Amino acid sequence: MKKALLLFVVLAMLALVSTAVFAQDEVWHLGILVHSLDNEFWAQEAKGGELFADSKDDVVAQVLATDGDDNKEMQAMRDFIAQYGDHAIFVTDPASKANTANVVEIAEEAGAKVAILWHHADELEPADWDSFVVHMSPDDFVAGYNTAKHLFEKMDGKGKVVALYGQQGEDSAANRYAGFLAALAEYPEIECLDMQVASWSQDQAMTFTQTWLSKYDNIDAIWAANDTMGLGAIEALKLEGKNGQILVCGCDGIAAAYEAIEAGDMACTVANNGYLLMGYGASYAYQAAKNGVVPENPVIKTQAVLVTSDNVAEYKAMFIDGTPEYDYDDLNFCVLSAHPSFAELELEEKLGTAAAVAVTGAVVEAAEEEVAWNEIVDKINAEIEKGIENGEEGAAEAKEIVDFLQGLYNEIVSGEAK
Amino acid sequence: MNLLSKKDVKSMTIAEQFVSKVEQEALSNKIRVYAPMILLVIMTIVFSIYDSHFFSLKNLVNVLGQMAVPLILATGLTFVLLLGRIDLSVEGVMGLVGSAISLLLLNSRNSNDWGVWGVILPLVLGTLCGFITGFLHVKLKIASFIITYAISTIVSGVAVLLYNSQPATVKAQWVIDASQTYFLKIPLITWIAIIFYIICAIILNYTAFGRAVYAIGDNEAAAVASGINVQKVVIEVFVLSGFAASLAGLVALIRLKLGQVSLGENQMFPCITALVVGGTSLSGGKGGMLQTMVGILIYMELLNFLTIIGVSADYKNAIQGVIIIIAVALTITRGRKVIAK
């Protein structure tokens, strides 16, 4: 008797819960397509999608793991669409670059909106499709470039570096490494002794590092394309007591990497911020489906922060110990250039914090209001040219700053960071 | 063997021919056993001459340190392969045990500090996985590669749930100390692997269980006829393999400190490659602990050497693939009309 009563209560509760969700006329079903949850970053992404859904009364989210398998991803979408029709919306960290074409076609057929993160097939542009709302990604090239540059600066622009490459055949791995090479080209006194493919693996990275340490005795820094490999390198260094002496960087921003930065074992990483990426991706898809809002520029570079010993505490508190709170209705917030970024941090070094904030603010304002920025810059440049010719003090530095601001402005206007 | 010269063949009776055929088979068996050992010696000499860094004490110690996990896994897999079975669950079990230990010892995620139980319980758990695998394989008669694959995905999933996608870093001081402890310049984890290897070598060579493993792998019908409880032995082998995977999980955790599923990733196929290179047959019955050690050493030396001389990754993968094909082709028994499936 007791059991029957208990069962009744449970059923009643279930009914209540489901009416609460389904009572509304329009419920949007968000399919969160990620590789799997066994990787911290992917889990962060999925969490971001869920955070967004939690912030809306009319969104129900479901995580669909694809295991990086094209067919699984397509099947998951079809199943989801079969269930929810055009009230299905998707945000995906796609199984592969090529498969995004299939993803878009499936969505288009069903009239479901989809936001795609990280990579998309060549010539597959959001502008050409109704359902392909937006493509968003942090810039891997910039991430690789910035981590490398941070190492090189700490090396005072000279010494020996080795590199740990990600997975062969993956875009992010290739772009991050391209960023590393671009930075390397700027430092003629830095030599890259060797590069090895460690396939994002901690174990392999540790093994390679051990072998390097027995072969070379003059390594100054190890550039790793992600945090896991960086942590592997650090374990190898620890065995020789060289952690903290040989610089190591990572990328992605996982918890263990923040701890390593706090401990002084890791120099820097980039917080790719999966919460923001997938949360805002979902938001774009939702807004397009519900309100027909389409971003003017549907190819978005999201903000990614270089995390060093200076700001690690702040980001760890935000991303690891807690979850970041975002206003998902402010769709522009996630865009790289509309938010203080590492570019601004660099400006701080040159001008000091207050001035940097002021100048950046002015530039952002100018960009948004589309004043005749080029004319202003041309005039300033002409003045500076004169100053240089006359040998005036500080003229060269002024030119550097103006060039920098020009870059920042271009970033904001084009939304492109490269 | 000049038995095969043309003149001799003609004058031989069929019975004599048959005898010489069997002798030849025995000889080629011998070659198959000793070839990997000779290869190992030649490799070591050639590599040392080619690059002086290779034979440096420091590098050899490195290779020994890197050997710990593969050696433990390969030791457990030796039994499985000798049976003619395969165990694809070792990676998952490694990940599960490593993750569980990281969460039960002093760590960055929670306030647990279970001390020695934090190690023992996960090891028991992993061994239990082996038991379940073996039990299902034997009782439901599911092919080993399928059931072990299924178990692998299940335990990986459980592991991810355990740490809720955010792997813990082990903070327990003894783990940190253990990773930096050396006896006779050889890392502690390698000693663990070597001790495990020796115990398993004794089990394989000096117990009825070990003989039964060979018997089942070579001729299951004959093993049954000899009164061997085949089901029990098969389950025991999977239990042993499960324990080996668990121990490998512990050792990998000591090495890397971060308790996540990827502790086990890409560990199994290199091990199976090494076993086959050493002369263990995938079809069962052939191989042994000595072959396992030789195979692991060949594999580790080769990887290390390729890194030392800076061979690019593309070639490295290709070289590994070629080695697997050659090794399998050499160890496989020929004369079957049907291509192996």
Next chain:
Amino acid sequence: MEKELLFKTNNIGKIYGSNTVLQGINVEFHRGEIVGLIGENGAGKSTLMKIIAGVTDASMGTMEMNGKPFKASSMMDANKYGIGMVFQEQSLISNLSAAQNIYLGREKDFSTFGLVNWAKMNAAARAALDKLGLSNISPAQKISDMPFAMRQMVEITKVLDIVSETANDRALILLDEPTTVLTDDEMKILFEQVRLMKEKGNCIIFISHRLQEVLDLTDRIYVFKDGHLTGEVETKDADEYKLYEMMVGRETNGEYYVSQRQTVPTDDVVLEVENLAMFGSFKDVSFKLHKGEVLGLYGVEGSGKEDVCAVISGDEGKTAGTIRINGKEVSFGSPSDARKHGILSVPRDRRDEGIIGILPISENISVSNYGKNATAGLISNKKQTENANGWIKELGIKCEGPMQRINALSGGNAQKVIFARVLDSECPILILDHPTRGVDIGAKGDIYSLIRDITEKGFSVLLMGDTLDECLGLASRIIVMKDGLVTAEFDCPADNKPDQVEVVQKML
């Protein structure tokens, strides 16, 4: 002196499906006796041995050991009663030593705390081997390092040791063709040992094709034919010729084999082999196969006839000699090569090699010649079905239709489907490997008629018959093989078949 009865069977029989392979067998074995079992391959003697040794169950009848009912569910079980069998195909573990093989599954006797004391085991094995006078075998030597004959001796040692452990001098030991691979000296040692065991009161059953050995060794001989016990003779009253006669038994009349339709071969030679050899199996094999002829190839199993056919059908490689088809020298590396040259083999083991069980009859018929029912490489199902319907009618295959799975057919009908495939393939040279094995009597007659049809159409057949009777009845010429060599050739015209005893003499 009346010997004490050790073991007897009452009406033992064995049926596989619809096929009776052993019927109404009543044999008695006494203590201190060596009994020979002879008969053609497939006569049922091996089946009887397997039933006694617990390898398979009897379908009917009972057995008694030491006066009590006996029924063994496994070899282990039989061992406990004191019955052990040495197999023709060896069941040793090649990677273990002699001692480890002898005591496999019995290591407990040598273990302390789970660790086996190899020295102790080797010493025990030494004693067991010495008992058989096998001082040349080292207990620690691996089986894979031993010559074949030595392996055989280890196997015998193993069985003797197991059985003598439980049944002290009341053991029944079955030796299934143990001498095939032994040298003369080794054979002498074996015989001495067998006699020694007999004197101690054990009973040994000895199966062999070598009649001289049987006469030398045994006290009494049972003769088997077609699943029946056809004769029993005291060895002292027998000689080789008498045994031949007993084995051959009654002859079937020509009608059974449709002899009136036996073709007279033409002079066209379609296949010629010259000095063909396969290392370790046969050599100097030469013969000619004419158009429209059934050429029988006969010998005991292991005489090399199977390998001759395997080489001609492309399944195995030859090591010497030439094969000519229509006068042109050919060589092929696979059965598919051979088929292209017009040779097709119908395998003996239908379940494993002949049929593709899950496919329908129509597919099974056209699998050797898909091209016939295809246009531009695409198979027409309609054509294929029509084709199959044609064959089903022509050969009288009992089935529900061309789409029925071949697995569902009886042995005889499945064999007919395979014949349909053979005829469909239009290969002029056919190798028939025991085409009537496992087929019931009625279907046998159909298959004989079919073979006549085939040859009348101009096909040539190389036949390995199930029995000598069958081989002689069907063939117009037979070639007899023994120990890898051709020992005789007989013409078999329809009205004047050679004497079976003569043939058997050349074969054994």
